[in-house]
Amino acid sequence: MRAMILAAGRGERMRPLTDHTPKPLLMAGGKPLIQWHIERLARAGVSELVINHAWLGEQIEEALGDGSRFGVSIAYSPEDQALETAGGIATALPLLGDKPFLVLNGDVLCDFPLARLLTASASLDGESALAHLVLTPKAGYKTGRDLTLRSDGSVAACGDGDTPYTFCGLAAYHPAFFREVPPRVSSPLLPWLLAAMEQGKVSGQVQQGLWLDVGTPERLAEADRIAAGWTA
Numbered sequence: 001m002r003a004m005i006l007a008a009g010r011g012e013r014m015r016p017l018t019d020h021t022p023k024p025l026l027m028a029g030g031k032p033l034i035q036w037h038i039e040r041l042a043r044a045g046v047s048e049l050v051i052n053h054a055w056l057g058e059q060i061e062e063a064l065g066d067g068s069r070f071g072v073s074i075a076y077s078p079e080d081q082a083l084e085t086a087g088g089i090a091t092a093l094p095l096l097g098d099k100p101f102l103v104l105n106g107d108v109l110c111d112f113p114l115a116r117l118l119t120a121s122a123s124l125d126g127e128s129a130l131a132h133l134v135l136t137p138k139a140g141y142k143t144g145r146d147l148t149l150r151s152d153g154s155v156a157a158c159g160d161g162d163t164p165y166t167f168c169g170l171a172a173y174h175p176a177f178f179r180e181v182p183p184r185v186s187s188p189l190l191p192w193l194l195a196a197m198e199q200g201k202v203s204g205q206v207q208q209g210l211w212l213d214v215g216t217p218e219r220l221a222e223a224d225r226i227a228a229g230w231t232a
Contacts, residue, residue: 029227105169121172
């Protein structure tokens with residue numbers, strides 16, 4: 001099993017903090033945000049990682065190196081300009097192999113047990129099942145498109161009367177999900193997800209514990225307080 005950590009974003013809402021530091025290297029609880037992901041993946045037994053980067057990406061490579069000090073192997077997928085989520089993953093596919101893999105947003109703080117995501121990834125067959133998403137009850141601040149979880153475990157766009165959930169930025173994908181996504185071309189993930197959802201090929205589960213989109217200086221301060229408790 002391999003995993004990709006998305007780390008190419010510019011972090012506009014974090015400026016001026018991100019003017020000289022890439023967002024995944026901002027500190028929370030005495031560690032860079034991205035290090036929490038790396039360590040949790042290593043504990044779950046995922047040792048082959050891919051990290052994409054664009055803005056100040058050389059700092060990410062310098063900080064993390066080959067991953068050996070974390071007990072993992074890290075390969076990098078550099079982008080001249082951030083390609084958005086689908087484009088970045090499609091570009092990194094040669095590094096991810098031909099089996100299902102995990103993808104984590106580098107700018108979230110979450111205590112979801114990754115072993116559950118690994119188990120779910122085993123059901124992705126590349127035909128009837130392409131993706132498995134981790135959802136969380138709708139946050140109290142603006143997030144992406146509201147989704148909902150059906151009784152059969154499938155994920156769909158949220159409609160009237162549906163319980164709204166937020167995509168956590170934690171998922172497992174079969175490489176076939178990105179078969180039609182052109183590499184090296186900027187492409188957001190949502191349109192591809194919605195198309196696969198309409199075909200009933202996206203499943204999900206709910207995270208009831210901690211999830212924080214570390215997208216503003218205020219939420220970075222909150223992440224720092226939370227993570228400080230993990231290291232205390």
